[in-house]
Amino acid sequence: MTFGRGGWIPVKVPLAKLRRYWLSRLSSAGTFQALIFVFFLLTAFIGEHFLAASLAAAGTPVLSVSLEQVVSRPPGRFTQGLLFFQGRLFESTGLYGQSQLCRYPAPTSENLLAAELCLKLPENIFAEGLAELDGFLYLLTWQEGTVFKLAPQTLEVVDTYFSPGQGWGLTTAEGKLWRSDGSEHLIPHRAGDFAKDGPEVLSHDQAGPVTRLNELEFDPASGLILANVYMSCRIAAIKPKTGQVAYYLDLTDICSLESQSLISTQESVLNGLAIDEEGRLWITGKRWPHLYRISYQLPEPK
Numbered sequence: 170m171t172f173g174r175g176g177w178i179p180v181k182v183p184l185a186k187l188r189r190y191w192l193s194r195l196s197s198a199g200t201f202q203a204l205i206f207v208f209f210l211l212t213a214f215i216g217e218h219f220l221a222a223s224l225a226a227a228g229t230p231v232l233s234v235s236l237e238q239v240v241s242r243p244p245g246r247f248t249q250g251l252l253f254f255q256g257r258l259f260e261s262t263g264l265y266g267q268s269q270l271c272r273y274p275a276p277t278s279e280n281l282l283a284a285e286l287c288l289k290l291p292e293n294i295f296a297e298g299l300a301e302l303d304g305f306l307y308l309l310t311w312q313e314g315t316v317f318k319l320a321p322q323t324l325e326v327v328d329t330y331f332s333p334g335q336g337w338g339l340t341t342a343e344g345k346l347w348r349s350d351g352s353e354h355l356i357p358h359r360a361g362d363f364a365k366d367g368p369e370v371l372s373h374d375q376a377g378p379v380t381r382l383n384e385l386e387f388d389p390a391s392g393l394i395l396a397n398v399y400m401s402c403r404i405a406a407i408k409p410k411t412g413q414v415a416y417y418l419d420l421t422d423i424c425s426l427e428s429q430s431l432i433s434t435q436e437s438v439l440n441g442l443a444i445d446e447e448g449r450l451w452i453t454g455k456r457w458p459h460l461y462r463i464s465y466q467l468p469e470p471k
């Protein structure tokens with residue numbers, strides 16, 4: 170099987186093979202586009218590896234990832250929240266007039282199956298992060314101050330709360346809902362009324378604050394909150410008690426591949442983290458036409 174529209178790479182796909190695939194597509198688009206592509210790859214490679222070296226020099230481990238599975242999905246979705254719950258994949262998507270919450274069968278083959286159910290949100294709502302607590306979904310909005318509580322079976326809104334401040338990412342850890350707002354802050358909220366529930370945690374590494382935290386996912390295996398860092402190809406793994414970044418995941422290669430998508434724009438950034446019931450990590454990005462299942466080796470404890 171091959172990778173691409175309708176294609177699937179079953180397991181342990183070498184990134185070099187994916188590069189060859191994208192290069193073969195570009196060759197048909199002409200030499201000029203191919204040169205632009207090579208320039209972009211070199212720029213991304215140098216920039217991200219310089220960044221990785223800086224982070225490593227600052228004492229924060231930067232881990233490479235292995236690609237385990239690629240699943241095609243409907244293109245153009247502006248992913249803001251990604252979540253597995255009760256064997257289903259839930260995704261919230263943003264933009265005014267286009268925001269949705271959709272429920273899909275869990276991805277098991279080469280293509281994500283059609284959504285079982287979608288809720289279209291009002292035109293004045295920009296949907297953001299999504300999490301589950303006590304059997305209900307909680308959906309953030311960007312600047313509207315509105316938080317929706319929904320039934321996962323019907324996607325029916327069962328309650329609405331007001332929460333000041335911006336909503337970016339949301340996840341559940343240690344019985345609380347943790348919200349990011351685009352800064353280095355992780356803000357705990359309680360179920361029921363979404364009131365603040367304890368002190369905020371400030372994300373940082375040895376070089377200082379780690380800002381622009383976006384989509385979140387609590388990893389029960391490590392006890393860390395994984396966070397997309399907006400406009401980067403990094404995932405920060407954050408200790409929820411202290412805010413310290415234990416390590417970064419480097420997604421440079423996958424970002425570079427997705428940037429060649431025909432619908433890629435400057436907004437097509439890494440965003441979307443979900444851990445399935447088997448503890449496997451899935452990622453995607455805004456407008457990305459694929460979901461990726463990835464793995465990585467945890468650093469040795471010091």
Ligand SMILES: [Ca+2]
Pocket residue numbers: 250251252299339340384385386441442443
């Ligand atoms: Ca998530």
